[in-house]
Structures are given as C-alpha cells and as structure tokens.
Amino acid sequence: MHKKKYPFTQNRELSWLKFNQRVLEEAADQRVPLLERLKFAAIFTSNLDEFFQVRCGSLTDMGLVDPNQIDSKSGMTPDEQLSAIYRETKHLYTMRDNIMKNLNKILVALHIMPVAWKDLNKKQKQHLTRYFDSQMMPLLAPQIIDFHHPFPFLINKELYVFFQLIEDGKKRYGLVPIPDYLERIVYLNDEKTEYILAENIILHNLERIFPKQKILFKTIIRVTRNADINLDAKDIEEDEDYRQYMKKILKRRSRLAPVRLEVYKNYSEEPINYLCSQLHLSKQQVFVTKNSPLEFAHIFKLIDQLPAELKKPLLYEPFTPETNNRLNPDKPIIPQVLDHDVLLSYPYEDIDQFIRLLKEASEDENVISIKITIYRLAKNSKIVHYLRRAVENGKDVTVLMELRARFDENHNIYNAERLEEVGCNVIYGFDDYKVHSKIMEITYKTDNGLKTITQIGTGNYNEKTSHQYTDFSFITSREDIGKDATNFFQNMNISNLNGTYEKILVSPHQLKEKIISELDHQIELANEGKPACASFKMNSLTDLDIISKLAQASQAGVKIRMIIRGISDLLPGLEGLTDNIEIHSVVGRYLEHSRIYIFGCGPEAKVYISSADFMTRNTERRVEVAVPIEDPELKKKLLDYFETQFSDDAKGRKLLSSGYYSNVETDRDEPFNSQDYFMQQAKENKFVAPPEPVIKPEPVKPIKKSWIARLLGK
Incomplete structure (x- = not known):
C-alpha cells in the first residue's frame, strides 16, 4: 500500500x-x-x-x-x-x-x-x-x-x-x-x-x-x-x-x-x-x-x-402520509401554488399532492406546456399516465428521459416509447453526462400573461419509493425560478451545459463552484472572528475538491456538521486536519435520501435542496439542480429538520476518525428517533381547513314609540 x-x-x-x-x-x-x-x-x-x-x-x-x-x-x-x-x-x-x-x-x-x-x-x-x-x-x-x-x-x-x-x-x-x-x-x-x-x-x-x-x-x-x-x-x-x-x-x-x-x-x-x-x-x-x-x-x-x-x-405500525399544511386537499392545487410556495416532505407528506398538480395541469385549458426530467419511475407510473393525457389534451409536453439510470434502463426505454407514441417530445440528454436532476415546469396562461409553476426535488418521480425514501419537493410560482427553469429546459434541448442561471445551481459547471465559494465565505467570516457554520445532509461524499475545502474550512474555525447516510471519504475529528467536522449517519425505517445544503449559522443561513450528493460523478459528470429555499417558514422547516435529525441517538451513529461508527452520545433518558418524530409532526401539522365563519344576525333595534307616533301622524 x-x-x-x-x-x-x-x-x-x-x-x-x-x-x-x-x-x-x-x-x-x-x-x-x-x-x-x-x-x-x-x-x-x-x-x-x-x-x-x-x-x-x-x-x-x-x-x-x-x-x-x-x-x-x-x-x-x-x-x-x-x-x-x-x-x-x-x-x-x-x-x-x-x-x-x-x-x-x-x-x-x-x-x-x-x-x-x-x-x-x-x-x-x-x-x-x-x-x-x-x-x-x-x-x-x-x-x-x-x-x-x-x-x-x-x-x-x-x-x-x-x-x-x-x-x-x-x-x-x-x-x-x-x-x-x-x-x-x-x-x-x-x-x-x-x-x-x-x-x-x-x-x-x-x-x-x-x-x-x-x-x-x-x-x-x-x-x-x-x-x-x-x-x-x-x-x-x-x-x-x-x-x-x-x-x-x-x-x-x-x-x-x-x-x-x-x-x-x-x-x-x-x-x-x-x-x-x-x-x-x-x-x-x-x-x-x-x-x-x-x-x-x-x-x-x-x-x-x-x-x-x-x-x-x-411489522412497523402502518403510516399514511399526510397532507401538507399549505395545501387544502379539497381545493384545486394550481391556484394554491400560484399563490404561495410549498415544500413537500416525503414520506411524511403525500406525493399524491404533486400528482394531483400534474393531473390538473394535464386537463386545465390554461396550461400550455409541461416539461420534466425523469431518472427513475414506478411501475405503472401515474406520472407517465398524466403526461400522456396532457399530450392527448393538446398540451406541449417535453420529457428529458435518462435511459442510463442503472438497472432501470429497460423500464425507461419502455416509458419513453409509451410517451413518444402519443406525440410527446422525448429527448435523451448527453453522451457523457447523465441527467439526474428532478425538475418540472408548467407554463400557465392567466389574464395577466404567462406564469410558470416550477417543481424541483431531491428524489425521483416515483410513487412507490416516495413512501420508502425521505425526500423534499419544492413547488413555486416565483418568476425568477421560473425563468431559470425555462432557460434550463431550453439549454437541455440544445445540449448546452454552460447555461447561466439567476437562482438555481446546475452541475456540471456551476453547482460545485458555488459550494466552494460559499465555504470560502464562511472561512472569511471565521478569519474575522465571526460565527461561521456549514451543515449538509446527503447520501455520499467523495468529491476531493469539496472534501479538501471542508477540511480547510474546519481548520479555519468553521463549524461543520454533516448527515451522510452512506459513503464518506472524509474522516472527521482528525487532530490538526478535520477537528471541527462532525459527521452522523441515520439508518432507519425509511431510506434517507434528501440533500440539504446550509451555509451560515442560525435563521440567516442560506438553505438549498438539491438532487446532487457531493460525489465527483454528481458535481462533474451529471446534470443536477439545486434550488434556494427563501420563504422564511419553509427555510425554518429545513433548518429544524436538520437539527432534529442530527440529534437522533436511536438510529443515528457518529462517524469516528478511524472510519468506524459509534453511538451518538446524548443526555436523554430515552433514545430519540427522528423518523418517528417526523411522522408524528406530519400528523399534527397536516392541513386543517379553517372553520366556516359563523354569520351572526344583526340585533334588531327596538322601535321608539315617538317614531311610531310620527309615522302614524300622531
């Protein structure tokens, strides 16, 4: 060796x-x-x-x-x-x-x-x-x-x-x-x-x-x-x-x-x-x-x-995903997401809310087009069903289908053929770059002109795995993100990997640079004696450029915390090398699959969700998308999610500098299971329709005798 x-x-x-x-x-x-x-x-x-x-x-x-x-x-x-x-x-x-x-x-x-x-x-x-x-x-x-x-x-x-x-x-x-x-x-x-x-x-x-x-x-x-x-x-x-x-x-x-x-x-x-x-x-x-x-x-x-x-x-006690507290299940989805941002958290919240959005888009006469990237799908996918229906209803539908999703290649070929046979525009990406991003754009006609609804997620459009994997799905009608989504799909159509975007981060030519730039900013803050933090949740960490930058940030005094489910090529807690890095791993009832990037400390931190792990294949050889979450309530939801999971001492383990894992040490009397907590939170925070206002009749004013007398001419 x-x-x-x-x-x-x-x-x-x-x-x-x-x-x-x-x-x-x-x-x-x-x-x-x-x-x-x-x-x-x-x-x-x-x-x-x-x-x-x-x-x-x-x-x-x-x-x-x-x-x-x-x-x-x-x-x-x-x-x-x-x-x-x-x-x-x-x-x-x-x-x-x-x-x-x-x-x-x-x-x-x-x-x-x-x-x-x-x-x-x-x-x-x-x-x-x-x-x-x-x-x-x-x-x-x-x-x-x-x-x-x-x-x-x-x-x-x-x-x-x-x-x-x-x-x-x-x-x-x-x-x-x-x-x-x-x-x-x-x-x-x-x-x-x-x-x-x-x-x-x-x-x-x-x-x-x-x-x-x-x-x-x-x-x-x-x-x-x-x-x-x-x-x-x-x-x-x-x-x-x-x-x-x-x-x-x-x-x-x-x-x-x-x-x-x-x-x-x-x-x-x-x-x-x-x-x-x-x-x-x-x-x-x-x-x-x-x-x-x-x-x-x-x-x-x-x-x-x-x-x-x-x-x-x-067996585990059955759990039924709940409705998101920002979506009224009894009303159409499109008007609601045109009004405010939504962040779905699978499997605690139901993917059917996203599928309802796609179903409405396939039928709504005001929807002009639907564009989507697909990496993996469920068998008998409802996603494919509603995309086909949209084409049949006269919508312009573009699907970027990645045929090289390992072990799902034949399934994706089959679905690509099903989409093409009804007239869907199916494209296949790039020779040397897999398209692993999870992004959809709906173009909607209103009295005030065209609007876009953009969805960006951390996981696949797969109804089955959404009940088994933890993932986030962000839906917004923000104009700046919609403009980026439009540019993204135009770039995919012309095989342009060098597009520029205002809000979203796209690999292979932008995402990694932004991550390193944000870490450099935290290093500058640490050098100035100011609070400096970075927190990340992902599946794997192998990218040497990012690993080296994390080690540099650690030794500059930036507090770095990570939740990495699987591979971590970085060894934390090594004296003089990675002193300020702590890495946890959570393996439990659900497969941890979501990716969160947090730059900064406290509520002012910048927060992103992404389809990309910090692996060289994701940052350099795949098309991935990250999106900032700027709505204060949704940002807090992600920050709280990270803190909650980092404190898991039931299914969480701490990665040691030796490469082995140990139990997470806490002062609790009973072990804390973050996934159980999120299930309970989903039940408590599900959408509850506000009570219908009670209209009280106006009190009848007593009629004065003198007025009656005047009325009668007396």
Whole structure:
C-alpha cells in the first residue's frame, strides 16, 4: 500500500461496506419489529449484490487497464482495494449468518418456519418427493460437464445446484439450473407459515435425477457478474436510434465477467477449485453462507403471504402520509401554488399532492406546456399516465428521459416509447453526462400573461419509493425560478451545459463552484472572528475538491456538521486536519435520501435542496439542480429538520476518525428517533381547513314609540 495523498480521507468502497453493515445491524436490533428485521437482511443482501456488480466490477476493469493506478484517498491499487473488500465482506457474511440464525430461532418460536430438509417429518418428505417428481423435475435441464458438454455460461445471480458424481469410475461435474419461473417458496401448511425453498428441494432430490450414479458432493451456487457497462457514443451507428442502441448495449451486461461466487453450506476444496478455474475467480472471491439463503428476494413475498393477524404485530405500525399544511386537499392545487410556495416532505407528506398538480395541469385549458426530467419511475407510473393525457389534451409536453439510470434502463426505454407514441417530445440528454436532476415546469396562461409553476426535488418521480425514501419537493410560482427553469429546459434541448442561471445551481459547471465559494465565505467570516457554520445532509461524499475545502474550512474555525447516510471519504475529528467536522449517519425505517445544503449559522443561513450528493460523478459528470429555499417558514422547516435529525441517538451513529461508527452520545433518558418524530409532526401539522365563519344576525333595534307616533301622524 502506498502513502495516501490526502491524510483526512478513506477508501470509498470500505466506507460503503461500513454503511451496509449499518443496514445489517438493523436486522439485529431488537427494537425493530421481527419481520422488518428480516426485510433489513434482504435489503443488505440486495445492496451487496449491486455493490459487487458495479463497484467490484469497475475495480476489476480498472485493474486490467492500469493495475498500478493508485487511489489517492487510500493509497491502494485496484487489486489491493478488491482484496480489502473481500476480507471485509467475509466478516459481513459471518455477521449475516449469525443474525439469520437468531432470527430463525425466533421465527420458529412464532411458528413461522423455514424448514430444513433434515427437519421434515416422514409425511412431509413423501409429499415433497411427489411434488418434485411431478411439478419440478419435468422443468429442469440438468447437465453433465464433459468433452461433448463444456462448462456452460452461468447467468448473473441465478441459482444452480452444482454437484460432483462418479460414473464408470470417473469423477464428473454437473449443474442443474433452477428456473426463475419455478415457485421459489413451497408451503407445507395451509396457513403458509411453514415452507421450504425450491432450491433445497432440488438439492435433496438430486439422486432422483441421477439414480445410477453416486453423488460425491452437492451444493447450491450463485455467480455475480460485472454490470458496469461503459457506453461509448462512437459505437452508435449514424442512423441508429438511441433507444435501440441502449437495448443492444444492455444485452452485454448479463455476459460480463464474474466477480463473485457464492456457495451454500457445503464446501469442498476440489469442486470449488474446479468452479474457480472455470469462472476465472480467485478463492478470495468465494463466499460461503451457512444459515442464509443465497438470494433473499423471496422474503417480501413470504411476508405478504403470512396471515394478517400473525404478521401485523411483527411489522412497523402502518403510516399514511399526510397532507401538507399549505395545501387544502379539497381545493384545486394550481391556484394554491400560484399563490404561495410549498415544500413537500416525503414520506411524511403525500406525493399524491404533486400528482394531483400534474393531473390538473394535464386537463386545465390554461396550461400550455409541461416539461420534466425523469431518472427513475414506478411501475405503472401515474406520472407517465398524466403526461400522456396532457399530450392527448393538446398540451406541449417535453420529457428529458435518462435511459442510463442503472438497472432501470429497460423500464425507461419502455416509458419513453409509451410517451413518444402519443406525440410527446422525448429527448435523451448527453453522451457523457447523465441527467439526474428532478425538475418540472408548467407554463400557465392567466389574464395577466404567462406564469410558470416550477417543481424541483431531491428524489425521483416515483410513487412507490416516495413512501420508502425521505425526500423534499419544492413547488413555486416565483418568476425568477421560473425563468431559470425555462432557460434550463431550453439549454437541455440544445445540449448546452454552460447555461447561466439567476437562482438555481446546475452541475456540471456551476453547482460545485458555488459550494466552494460559499465555504470560502464562511472561512472569511471565521478569519474575522465571526460565527461561521456549514451543515449538509446527503447520501455520499467523495468529491476531493469539496472534501479538501471542508477540511480547510474546519481548520479555519468553521463549524461543520454533516448527515451522510452512506459513503464518506472524509474522516472527521482528525487532530490538526478535520477537528471541527462532525459527521452522523441515520439508518432507519425509511431510506434517507434528501440533500440539504446550509451555509451560515442560525435563521440567516442560506438553505438549498438539491438532487446532487457531493460525489465527483454528481458535481462533474451529471446534470443536477439545486434550488434556494427563501420563504422564511419553509427555510425554518429545513433548518429544524436538520437539527432534529442530527440529534437522533436511536438510529443515528457518529462517524469516528478511524472510519468506524459509534453511538451518538446524548443526555436523554430515552433514545430519540427522528423518523418517528417526523411522522408524528406530519400528523399534527397536516392541513386543517379553517372553520366556516359563523354569520351572526344583526340585533334588531327596538322601535321608539315617538317614531311610531310620527309615522302614524300622531
């Protein structure tokens, strides 16, 4: 290992693994409902799958291109980084096995049982053997590997039974692919509380497929392949449609080189060495699991199928997002947002309020156009439905669809085609820059001329994830921000990344410069002996320019506090380097996804929300948007949000200078969970219509007798 160029940084991949360990720790937390703990184990596994496909895949490629390239933040070559990742990951596998062993004990006590073959009674084994013969074996395609049947291609993340047998005195290897169309969960009772996984049934009935051979070794395996595809515009034919090019390039993903081999329980040197030689993997890249299945996707279906009365107390208490206190749900949205700014906070407030705005815009005769950038969408997206309706109703609709949203590429291609077929103007951004911004503009005709409604958010236009991720969505009719939004979409249409804007910050050519400029201003204040602060909430921090500026600001006396959910390449609290930086991480019921930038101290601070993390890919290689929040009430909402979450000592952890996490120390008697607090606040602050004014009748004045007399002429 070489000397680090930056003494206050750590390796990003190891930092990410520590974050994913925090996810796994939620599966061990006894304060978390039991079935939610099972979900966290599944999320940890899914996260790790993607990490190996993308990050390990990228490092593997890097090692082939330039094996001596040194990571400036850790002093490691690509191979050294991979070796460190493999060592750390093996500890995580052991940790997951121990957690799953304990979880399964509790589940069995509650009669929710994943049953091992050895624990089946005679009647159950007979039933499953008949089930295997009639329902499974006809669908299997076993293969013996020999001269005429070479080692097959193993599909990314698919399950296989791998075995060694002896036939005519010769040892041979074979594979049984487990088709993904098989029912993965096979229930053993009508209540659907006892079950066995399909791969275990096949594993234990392998001898029925090869009755004349002796099975020497058998196990279940899964291969993970590199999914880090690099797109090169030079490969696109001159007359080729961009969508068709993307479809073609995506086919390559499933055939890229293996980066990991997982083995279930049974391990033997000779067969595993054979697999490694065929897959060109080292023993470092082999991971054995003892008490956990290799694939956890079935967990969510399993929980859905459990009897309601059994699972209800074992899950989080249901939470319904509330209405924002600035939006009357009984009145149209458009007139309200034309009148005042709104800041939605997901998942505590309902994304349906935004969708209602889009629905109204699709139908309102005064709406002329809708423009929007899209990165990820829900299945059967209402967003796409109302954009299509807007086109059908004669609106001019422009959608900038990013086709390179990793693992959502096919879904985005499908939606782009659906939008184009009704006449929507769909554009695809830039060759070298992903468009990751979340911005929408509605142009509205009024008696006083054209007005704009602009929405800028921190998260995707995705109805499903808005109930799982924390994000902010700002809606305004401010003329200056509307003008910026108009310029932004015009620039996107003409592929101009160098546009200038009055209020919003746009990467790759403006956002980072503004962040550094604002930090420089805080440094100047500190040098003058004035209060100087900066606070940030985001998912990841890797940009070296910003990291260096944060370290400089720290040593100038600027108080820096950060909430970083995942990767932090910056190490806080290092004496003489980052003394004044404190970093927390919150992992809880909801995935923390919002980005907040705060420059300054107290209520006078400048506050932004943004789609961009402080990662080099966001600040230099993506189109991102940040917007200032200047409405005093909404700004206070964000400042209070940050302070509340920074004080979380239930799900919050403090990043140490070693790169590990510790509990957040407070004087409270009871741990404080910020997400629980925000749910309660949403209930208390939801919109309540003011009571209808009571019109009191005017009191009847007594008629004076003298007046009556005059009236009667008396």
